[in-house]
Amino acid sequence: MRELTKDDVLAAVKGGSVFASGGGGWVDHGLEIGGAALAVGKPKLVSVDELPDDAIILTCTAIGAPAGRDWQMLGKDYIKAVQLIIEKYEGKIVGVMTPQNGMSSTINGWLPAAALGLVVVDATGDIRAHPTGKMGSLGLSSNIEYETIQAVAGGKPEIGSYLELIVKGTVARTSNILRTASDMAGGFIAAARHPLPAKYIKEHAAIGGISIAIDLGRAIIEAEPFGPAHVLETITEKTGGRIIGTGKVRKKDVHYSGAFDIGTIEIESEENTYILHVMNEYMAVEDRGGKRYSTFPDVITTFSIETGQPVSVGNIEEGAEIAVFAIDKAKIPLSSSVKDPSVYPEVEEVLGIELYKYAFEEKKEINV
Known part of the structure; x- marks a missing residue:
């Protein structure tokens, strides 16, 4: 376990931008959310091996498309989405993880972790960015026996597009519902989903995904003065x-x-x-x-x-x-x-x- 720093924020954005694969958010948004996380608390990065097998981990993300022109995702929306899950989930959430790396998505969970006293787990649902929630759902997309809970928050209250939504059901069905909610909110929305035990994360996630992005980012920063x-x-x-x-x-x-x-x-x-x-x-x-x-x-x-x-x-x-x-x-x-x-x-x-x-x-x- 180690405390994440300002240098980590910049490196995560730099390295995450490579794994973004053309998507994965925005550089400015990543720096802003990372800075906010350090301002409100002390987010800590932990290996999944440091957690007991039954520790519950939540995935934090953003859903939408960069070309959506009337969206708004504030830092409080990321926090609110996690809070909505915490309020409805019958169990204690210990940590958060991201479903993918990206220009901002590497940092998805850092702010709610800092604000709510959770840890950031060094794992990703996919090392690179991807278009659908199912592609970062840790192999649960086709599992009709697993009931997930997903929540979203975001939009512009001044134009009536702000939404908060909680859904339960299969991963496939609920993911489609949240994609529609994102569109209705203007094209992007903050989300939290899939409370899962650390044992499952160990077996199904891309382990070390955050550290890989940070390490690459540090190498990029060192290389930049040379052209x-x-x-x-x-x-x-x-x-x-x-x-x-x-x-x-x-x-x-x-x-x-x-x-x-x-x-x-x-x-x-x-x-x-x-x-x-x-x-x-x-x-x-x-x-x-x-x-x-x-x-x-x-x-x-x-x-x-x-x-x-x-x-x-x-x-x-x-x-x-x-x-x-x-x-x-x-x-x-x-x-x-x-x-x-x-x-x-x-x-x-x-x-x-x-x-x-x-x-x-x-x-x-x-x-x-």
Whole structure:
């Protein structure tokens, strides 16, 4: 157990931005929420092995799409969502965890932990960011015997969009309800969900996910004075990732629908045109001929050639010079969620491409 610091906040945002895979929130929001956590208390990061098997851990997150234009999530909304669970759950919540890393989502639980006297558990529902709650649900999405409880809070009271909602039921059904609530609240909303014992987290989460993001962030901070090229080299070396290709953003065709950002981004190089398939995050990279270069749950990130910083889907602009980067799933801890075939069909249907087949059924490696 150790106390999280201001340096940890910056490192978590920097490293989390790589694992954000084009989504995962916003840098400013992550710094703001992290700063608020340090202002109201002393959040502590603990290994799940430090907790007894029956200690109950809650997942803290935000649900929505960065392109939602009329949303509002304040620090108190993250706290309120956790409080709603605490009030209804018959048991003691000991700690919180995040379902994913990201520009702000690495820090999801730090503020409610600091405010409510909980610990931050060093585990993630998925090491990288993902579009649906089911993909970070620790393998519970297809379990109809498990009854979860989920809560959300957020929106703008001045325009009547503020919502608080608590739902119980299967993970699949309740996750769909909260996605609708997010859309009704303006496109993003704070959430808490899935009270689970530490024993289950140990067996099904991506263990050490927060520390991995912080360690990468520290390496990035040390590399930044030496320029963008050195930053990219450092990230590649630190993660074992690879640059798929570099080029200019030829076309961005991404639209907001039902609290998701959906579409494609085309990166044109001298040798090839890469198509990035987007559902909030980058889910696959292929070329015009259909050759697949990377597929979720690989980490897929776009970097600015000019700055060496990750660029989110929302900030990608046509004409920008971009590097497409990937970390193979074999080099990151995988949770039960991303191995669950049931979480893929709805995303595959929206994108019009196959994911699970490439991620887990095909064994061949693609060298680039």
